[in-house]
Amino acid sequence: MAKYTIKVDNEKCIGCGACASECPDNWELKETGEGYKGKPNVAVLDNEEDYEKNKAAEAICPVGAITITKSK
Ligand code: SF4
Secondary structure, three states: OOOEEEEEEOOOOOOHHHHHHHHHOOEEEEEEEEEOEEEEOEEOOOOOOHHHHHHHHHHHOOOOOOOEEEOO
């Protein structure tokens, strides 16, 4: 089973909450000291169902702050 790793670019994130709306299972807005930022609760995904849900969060992010890549 492939694994996928989620990364968020805090510099790009504008704290809009779209990721949390699209994939509430794994995303929420958290106060970081530099305002609210989208954060995944789990950063490594190990099944296709979770991957698809999180991929939707990646796709909806208006500033391209989320990247999900296949882990080796
Ligand atoms: S959708 Fe993108 S910009 Fe909006 S809170 Fe999530 S990571 Fe940040």
